[in-house]
Amino acid sequence: MQELDTVGQGSVRVTRKSDKLVILEKDLATEQMVLAMGPQHPSTHGVLKLECLTDGEVITEAIPCLGYLHRCFEKCCENVDYPAIVPYTDRLDYLSGMNSEFAYAMAVEKLLDLEIPRRVEFIRVLVAELNRIASHLVAIGTYGIDLGAFTPFLFCFRDREIILGLLEWASGARMLYNYIWIGGLANDVPTDFSKRVREFVNYFRPKTVELQNLLTGNEIFLKRTYGIGIMPAEVAINYGWSGPMLRGSGVKWDLRRNDPYSIYPELDFNVAVPDGKNSVIGDCLSRHLVRALEMEESLKIIEQCLDKMPSSEGFNSRSAIPKRIRPKAGEVYSRAENPRGELGFYIESDGKSTKPVRCKARSSCFVNLSAMKDLSKGQLIPDLVAIIGSIDIVLGEVDR
Amino acid sequence: MEEGKAVSQSVQESAAAYRVIQEQFGAAVSAFDANETMPFFEVVATGRWVEIALFMRDHAKLKFNSMACLTGADYPAENKVGIICNFESLALLGHKVAVKLKCDRTGGSLPSLSCLWHTANWHEREVFDLFGITFTGHPDLRRILCPDDWEGHPLLKDYKVQQSYHGIKVPY
Numbered sequence: 001m002q003e004l005d006t007v008g009q010g011s012v013r014v015t016r017k018s019d020k021l022v023i024l025e026k027d028l029a030t031e032q033m034v035l036a037m038g039p040q041h042p043s044t045h046g047v048l049k050l051e052c053l054t055d056g057e058v059i060t061e062a063i064p065c066l067g068y069l070h071r072c073f074e075k076c077c078e079n080v081d082y083p084a085i086v087p088y089t090d091r092l093d094y095l096s097g098m099n100s101e102f103a104y105a106m107a108v109e110k111l112l113d114l115e116i117p118r119r120v121e122f123i124r125v126l127v128a129e130l131n132r133i134a135s136h137l138v139a140i141g142t143y144g145i146d147l148g149a150f151t152p153f154l155f156c157f158r159d160r161e162i163i164l165g166l167l168e169w170a171s172g173a174r175m176l177y178n179y180i181w182i183g184g185l186a187n188d189v190p191t192d193f194s195k196r197v198r199e200f201v202n203y204f205r206p207k208t209v210e211l212q213n214l215l216t217g218n219e220i221f222l223k224r225t226y227g228i229g230i231m232p233a234e235v236a237i238n239y240g241w242s243g244p245m246l247r248g249s250g251v252k253w254d255l256r257r258n259d260p261y262s263i264y265p266e267l268d269f270n271v272a273v274p275d276g277k278n279s280v281i282g283d284c285l286s287r288h289l290v291r292a293l294e295m296e297e298s299l300k301i302i303e304q305c306l307d308k309m310p311s312s313e314g315f316n317s318r319s320a321i322p323k324r325i326r327p328k329a330g331e332v333y334s335r336a337e338n339p340r341g342e343l344g345f346y347i348e349s350d351g352k353s354t355k356p357v358r359c360k361a362r363s364s365c366f367v368n369l370s371a372m373k374d375l376s377k378g379q380l381i382p383d384l385v386a387i388i389g390s391i392d393i394v395l396g397e398v399d400r
Numbered sequence: 401m402e403e404g405k406a407v408s409q410s411v412q413e414s415a416a417a418y419r420v421i422q423e424q425f426g427a428a429v430s431a432f433d434a435n436e437t438m439p440f441f442e443v444v445a446t447g448r449w450v451e452i453a454l455f456m457r458d459h460a461k462l463k464f465n466s467m468a469c470l471t472g473a474d475y476p477a478e479n480k481v482g483i484i485c486n487f488e489s490l491a492l493l494g495h496k497v498a499v500k501l502k503c504d505r506t507g508g509s510l511p512s513l514s515c516l517w518h519t520a521n522w523h524e525r526e527v528f529d530l531f532g533i534t535f536t537g538h539p540d541l542r543r544i545l546c547p548d549d550w551e552g553h554p555l556l557k558d559y560k561v562q563q564s565y566h567g568i569k570v571p572y
Contacts, residue, residue: 067544067546067547072555075559237466238517239519240466240467240468240517240518251491258494331435331437332437333438333484333498344468344486346471346484346486358471358473358474358555362471366522367519370521371518400545
């Protein structure tokens, strides 16, 4: 062993000969290697490129390169009328179009100081929560695939298909709805919609447990996520994190509760945070658990919406929609709790035009992804895949 | 504000936070615009921006620990560009306020806040990319959404898209 002490910096290669360690090589240079992950890589969930500097299997730095899907949404907005922006917002986070429309419609309604019919509010929350479940199903399913579990993905997409069917029935489109308009809705929901949604809720409730057992009862899944990519609460806030990411770090913060909008104050639901019994607070597993728990909370909200919704008698979903949308001069920053976090809209109106002077979408994925550099430092390459999956990015919203 | 309408609680909270800042920095900040949709004030002495922001983050009565959003805007009539920051005391005091800053339209620069909030790093890169405002003290000021060799800054009102990019016709 004495020989080992004389070794200077760098790695050594040793062998054992008759109980003695013999140094074969010393001062081995460990060379940094650049590994480009993406933009065409299945685990980056779209066209994200990560430039990784690696030392062996260990990542010393991972720099995200964005913009492959950039179409300058904000410039498009400056060239069209307020109602024509709604279809663009669908294409931000295309897995939860209803939620994005909802957030945008609320922002403009604040500028207009509009009163919204109660039934419209209930339908909006109903479809937004349905969409939240569909979005979390994709997040959970693809996360399983990232970590080598194929079955949960099929289960998730089977159930998501029912939600997409329901939303298609209401709006006419599967993913890009253009359903929630400024001041109202495109149409009322179909006559038997409530009945079918209730059937779905009853069908889906046991499935959440099944899905949960399928992943968190899986030893490999736990080993790949437990204690990986830990983000302390304070750093998460400093990074501007929101949504399931922030709650995964143990901060009980949900805009539906803490900055309530629409009819959420009337509804009873819990803000899901990990309890730290099965996971380390702030790790990948915590973030996964938050999404799983949130689906059950969304089911609760949907049931309450169905119970409390005013009847469709004499209801016109377009009654509050202004003929001409021209807000008075001013600015608004309005936000909503989307499946991926806080989606904020900053809109500036000059009071004369029917087009916004400036319309900015504050994207939750963009902000959540910005912590990648700190999250990935010192992790192994396979863990990097687990971390990206747990952030649950949608590149349509990151690149805008 | 319309007459006869009560000022909402959140605006009152923002106004209270503003008064603490105004007491400390006096003429460095403008008067408070107490509108209902986005109450804000402007930092006139942009050179003191980092100092003011640090005060906002750490003062016991302010505790703006989260920067929810930072975005740019173009004001061609004043020949200025600017940024709008939305701060919030997340899970602590719960109040919010927006802050505006303006600088010259050509070659304008503002101090970077990436030393105080990690999240400012990418937001400022985006503003640099789309508006051309440079942030002094930013550790890594590169374009983030457009390609590195793109010409011009798309969100400026007088932006003209380039004719070709690497031999590909751009306008359609």
